[in-house]
Amino acid sequence: MRNTGVFVLLVTGCLLDAASAGASAGTQSPGAAQPIEQRGEYLATAGDCISCHTGPGGKPFAGGGRLNTPFGYLLAPNITPDPETGIGGWTADDFYRAMHEGVNRRGQDMFPCMPFVFYTRVTRDDSDAIYAYLRALQPVRNAVDVNHLRFPFDQRWSMAGWRELFFTEGTFKSDPTASDSWNRGAYLVEGLGHCSACHSPRDVAGGIETRHEYTGAEIDGWFAPNISSNLHVGLGSWTADEIATYLKTGVRKGKTTTFGPMAEVVHNSTSKLTDADLAAMAQYLKTLPPESPLRTARAVPSESQQRGATLYLDHCAACHQAKGRGMPGIFPPLAGNGAVIAGDPGNVLQAMLNGIPMQNGYIPMPSFASQLRDQQNAAIANYVRTSWGNTAVANASAPEVARLRAARAQ
Ligand code: HEC
Ligand code: HEC
Ligand code: HEC
Numbered sequence: 001m002r003n004t005g006v007f008v009l010l011v012t013g014c015l016l017d018a019a020s021a022g023a024s025a026g027t028q029s030p031g032a033a034q035p036i037e038q039r040g041e042y043l044a045t046a047g048d049c050i051s052c053h054t055g056p057g058g059k060p061f062a063g064g065g066r067l068n069t070p071f072g073y074l075l076a077p078n079i080t081p082d083p084e085t086g087i088g089g090w091t092a093d094d095f096y097r098a099m100h101e102g103v104n105r106r107g108q109d110m111f112p113c114m115p116f117v118f119y120t121r122v123t124r125d126d127s128d129a130i131y132a133y134l135r136a137l138q139p140v141r142n143a144v145d146v147n148h149l150r151f152p153f154d155q156r157w158s159m160a161g162w163r164e165l166f167f168t169e170g171t172f173k174s175d176p177t178a179s180d181s182w183n184r185g186a187y188l189v190e191g192l193g194h195c196s197a198c199h200s201p202r203d204v205a206g207g208i209e210t211r212h213e214y215t216g217a218e219i220d221g222w223f224a225p226n227i228s229s230n231l232h233v234g235l236g237s238w239t240a241d242e243i244a245t246y247l248k249t250g251v252r253k254g255k256t257t258t259f260g261p262m263a264e265v266v267h268n269s270t271s272k273l274t275d276a277d278l279a280a281m282a283q284y285l286k287t288l289p290p291e292s293p294l295r296t297a298r299a300v301p302s303e304s305q306q307r308g309a310t311l312y313l314d315h316c317a318a319c320h321q322a323k324g325r326g327m328p329g330i331f332p333p334l335a336g337n338g339a340v341i342a343g344d345p346g347n348v349l350q351a352m353l354n355g356i357p358m359q360n361g362y363i364p365m366p367s368f369a370s371q372l373r374d375q376q377n378a379a380i381a382n383y384v385r386t387s388w389g390n391t392a393v394a395n396a397s398a399p400e401v402a403r404l405r406a407a408r409a410q
Contacts (some may be wrong), residue, residue, distance in 0.1 A: 010333045015222070015261060016052060016065040017073070040133025043126050046194035046277070047119065048269035052076040055142075062140035067113045071318070072149035074113050082139035088224050095131040096124060101169055109157050109163060111149075121172035121191035152363070154320055157330075182278070185284030188277060193269075197222040198261065218234070222260045230290035243282035244275070308383025311376055315368060316384070324388040332362065335388035345396035346383040348405055369408070374401035 026346040053076045054066020063078035063086075070392070078086040087095065087105075094105045102116035103109060113405070121129075147154050172182040172191055183275060201217045216226035216233070226234040235243055242252050247270035250258035256277050258266050270278065311320065326333035334340050339347040355367030379395035 015068055016264070017068055036129050036132045036384045037210050038129065040129035041207070043192060044130050045269055045272045046188055048265060049079070049129070051264055051268045053079050054061040058142070059140045061134065061137060062142040063144035064142070069113070069149065071153040074111055074142050075146055075149065076114070076145045077146050078140065078142045079134055080137050081135045082141050085143040086139060087134065088139060092128050092131045095184055096127045099127045100171070102163070102167065104247070109160065110215040112167070115194040115197050117167055118191055118197060119195035120169050121187065122170055126221070140361045144196060150297050152318055153340050161325070161327055165322060181280040182283055182287065184277065185280035185282070189281050189284050193281065195227065224261070227285055228290050229286055230289040234290060235285055236290065240279065240282040240286055243285055244278040247271070247278050247281065248275070304379065305386070307384065309387075311372070311380045315372065318381065324384065329361065330363070334384050336391060341390050341392040343392070345381045345400070346404070348384060349377055349396060349401055352377050352380065353401070353404055353408060369405065374398040374405070
């Protein structure tokens with residue numbers, strides 16, 4: 001059984017439902033072969049837009065790819081130029097705003113299952129080319145109801161805190177001291193390729209310092225391996241050629257072949273890129289530091305602290321936020337909260353076991369009595385009591401939770 005906090009999950013990427021896989025760009029004709037549209041088609045391929053924006057058995061880009069999260073799912077919208085159900089009414093500015101800022105035409109924050117955190121690095125020129133390509137497609141009428149997340153995750157305002165923590169807007173800046181091909185590789189890997197969406201680990205605190213890490217992550221039951229230059233667990237022992245060949249064919253001879261989510265990335269995206277671009281990406285990947293300084297500099301949390309953090313991110317962070325700050329007027333902060341840092345952990349445990357009815361202008365907090373075992377309740381209580389500057393004693397225990405449960409049943 002897997003259960004990952006929505007924030008973390010959204011950072012590491014939303015995994016496409018297996019039933020949605022198998023879209024093929026091969027059926028798309030580039031239309032009237034305008035150079036800008038052709039360039040746009042190539043860039044859309046590098047961005048693997050088709051994998052998500054195509055439903056099972058549906059027309060390419062007409063929407064419906066299902067993205068699972070533990071809090072419900074999203075269906076990717078129709079991005080063919082149909083005026084009512086697609087992006088027919090969008091201007092190139094609207095489109096760039098979606099790519100660069102993650103804001104849709106209605107001015108709403110988009111859920112980061114759409115990888116705008118990475119696409120923000122795409123240049124205006126390239127965005128315009130992708131726009132031109134999509135606009136030249138046959139319009140398909142297909143209304144998609146995007147949002148199937150459960151409350152409160154379905155609320156777009158719930159993204160406000162997330163964006164503040166995890167999203168930095170900004171076009172890719174090339175490094176003048178590096179070669180053109182290294183810069184091209186960096187642009188593709190960090191931007192359209194959104195490789196980090198799956199290959200970067202989640203930070204226990206939920207921060208996006210992980211953005212450049214590439215040291216491997218579990219994603220919806222799959223493990224996306226370390227693709228940094230680490231010699232033992234990363235790509236350190238692969239030659240640049242081997243990496244490029246893997247991205248082209250899905251095979252590293254005698255060693256490995258794609259079998260999971262990467263198979264689709266290769267099929268729909270990297271196998272269609274030019275050898276020069278694949279070589280550039282491989283060159284860039286070979287220079288990713290084996291371990292980010294951010295990871296080694298931070299104190300390694302104890303195992304129980306990590307367990308508590310994971311449970312907190314899974315069950316609490318969507319409302320109380322990754323760093324316990326809450327959201328003004330909506331969810332109370334747990335950092336510096338008297339009920340949390342009291343000498344006795346009872347208050348936190350009661351809040352989790354019983355939930356809290358609507359009061360003080362807050363919405364109700366759900367009960368976790370049936371979702372969490374005693375040990376898990378205690379681990380979360382200890383975590384919130386000792387994190388983000390809270391300095392209470394980690395004295396919650398499973399027997400105490402059991403006692404509170406028994407009292408509650410009477
Ligand atoms: C990992 C899956 C995924 C990939 C890859 C992806 N998208 Fe999306 N996209 C989504 C989801 C989900 C939404 C809906 C987000 C929302 O409404 O909050 C979306 C929304 C959009 C929208 C807004 C449409 C609307 O009607 O609101 C545009 C435009 C878009 N994507 C373009 C692209 C382009 C161009 C690419 C490739 C460069 C791409 N997407 C790649 C999942 C994806
Ligand atoms: C949708 C999630 C996802 C995305 C996006 C993704 N990968 Fe992967 N990747 C995986 C998974 C999962 C594996 C494990 C094998 C598999 O799925 O076939 C993998 C395997 C790999 C491997 C083989 C590593 C090994 O040790 O065997 C390489 C290299 C790789 N990916 C590079 C990339 C690059 C470069 C990009 C960006 C262009 C990328 N991946 C984008 C999920 C992803
Ligand atoms: C669906 C959103 C939501 C989730 C998930 C959630 N909470 Fe809450 N929590 C609230 C709201 C809203 C309140 C304020 C309720 C009220 O006062 O009416 C609250 C109040 C609290 C309080 C009391 C704070 C005070 O100032 O009195 C504690 C302690 C708490 N939550 C801990 C947790 C823990 C630990 C978890 C995870 C197991 C969690 N919450 C999960 C929404 C949530």
